[in-house]
Amino acid sequence: MAKIKSTFFCQHCGAQFAKWQGQCTSCKSWNTIAEELIQKPDKKDWKSPDRVTNAKRIAKPLKVSEIDTTKEARYTTDDQELDRVLGGGLVPGSLTLLGGEPGIGKSTLLLQISLKLPYKTLYVSGEESQQQIKMRAERITAQTDNCFILTETKTQNIFKQIETIQPDIVIIDSIQTLHSDYIESSPGSISQIRECTTELIKFAKETATPVLLIGHITKDGTIAGPKILEHMVDTVLQFEGDRNHVYRILRALKNRFGSTAELGIYEMLGNGLREVHNPSEILISKKDEELSGTAISASIEGMRPLLIEVQALVSTAVYGTPQRSATGYNLKRLNMILAVLEKRVGFRLGAKDVFLNITGGISVDDPAIDLAVVAAILSSNEDIAIPKEYCFAAEIGLAGEVRPVSKVAQRIQEAEKLGFTTIFVSKYNKIALKNTEIQIQQVAKIEDVVEHLFG
Ligand code: TYD
Ligand code: MG
Secondary structure, X not given: OOOEEEEEEEOOOOOEEOOOOOEOOOOOOEOOEEEEEEEOOOOOOOOOOHHHHOOOOOOOOOOHHHOOOHHHOOXXXXXXXXXXHXXXXXXXXXXXEEEEOOOOOHHHHHHHHHHHOOOOEEEEEOOOOHHHHHXXXXXXXXXXXXXXXXXXXXXXXXXXXXXXXXXXXXXXXXXXXXXXXXEOOOOOOHHHHHHHHHHHHHHHHHHOOOEXXXXXXXXOOOEOOOOHHHHHOOEEEEEEOOOOOOEEEEEXXXXXXXXXXXXXXXXXXXXXXEEOOOHHHHHOOOOOOOOOOEEEEXXXXXXXXXXXXXXXXXXXXXXXXXXXXXXXXXXXXXXXXHHHHHHHOOOOOOOEEEEEEEHHXXXXXXXXXXXXXXXXXXXXHHXXXXXXOEEEEOEEOXXXXXXXXXXXXXXXXXXXXXXXXXXXXXXOOOOOOOOOOOEEEEEOEHHHHHHHHHO
16 A cells, blocks of 8 residues: 655645745745645556557657658648637647636537547547537537547546557546545645646656646636646647637647747637637727717737727816726836827826727737827827728837838738728838838828828
């Protein structure tokens, strides 16, 4: 029988201590250290024996030129948004963690994918019964007969089922509900999560099976469990969006096999998640009359051009200190832009409240949105609407200069495709585009834009 030992773990960062203490010396957080029982596994466990012998790969050192990459062919998931975020599909033997707030649609997304997949999939749920999953599957119309549903939380039993079913892809909903016999502590505790993930990694690597894990997130938005969970897996995806909004955004926070700049956009419908292939259409509110305070930015998220609507409201401050608030945009950057407008263009915004909102519930890092922010603020301040066929793509510098941005040709083409007639870009952007009908206004300073818009 194995020896039982107890150790103390920080519930925040996963650091291990020999005795209890008030503050974690590793991450400096207070009252996060808890005692957990650890049972060292017996030598004779599933991890060492037969699995290794029938493993599809046995590691041996190879030169880079000798490594055969054709074996790494990816499993495409028939979901273009997910495939793009993953960097072209699931990599054999990889572990992908999907995090997100409760109710956002993690289970729906992965169940929908398992039902569409042409491969044999095992969907293991520790959260819902088979009947509940069946009810959900009936809402999502696309169905195949390749998907097996298992309700089980003990890893040893899951592996037994895997051995009989031999699935191509394994999905676990969720990692926090799993428990391993080798560890005494309760499911969801740090040592359980760590042990179950280790077992799954071992399984994935030895059999070259991709494993998708669903992970809960805590109140402050990080994936529950030890931080090392994110280090252990190959890819960390986040499913986000306001629960009251119908749109959901899938992004990669970490990706060993692709870029982390890509976004996947979905719409939650009554019959599952719909992939949104042309996000610009949903991000721009369709309105007939022109309203002051809105401007459209030709942005790029990852490799994909995206037209995004910026809304600003400038009003006289009710209280002594004016309020500044930004949703989806960096507040510090908003303050910087307001200072530039005050100092370089002479707009008196010091006694005004300024509210800024990026519609669609997404947050934007692309600096090319700056010019649209400026245009929206000025439009609201002047109460003059910007023609709805205009869009913007440039960064603003501290001197009030309009700076060039990357991939300008792509932005212009997307704007043209969506029916915009004029795009404002920096004078310093070299544009080698032929046969464009859209009018390209190249401006050097904010004053030039003001001149064009408000005369
Ligand atoms: P769910 O996948 O259970 O979320 P998570 O696993 O992240 O906790 O999502 C549940 C929500 O999605 C719930 O509010 C109902 C809604 N929903 C739809 O709107 N349409 C559907 O087709 C399905 C299956 C769920
Ligand atoms: Mg769920």
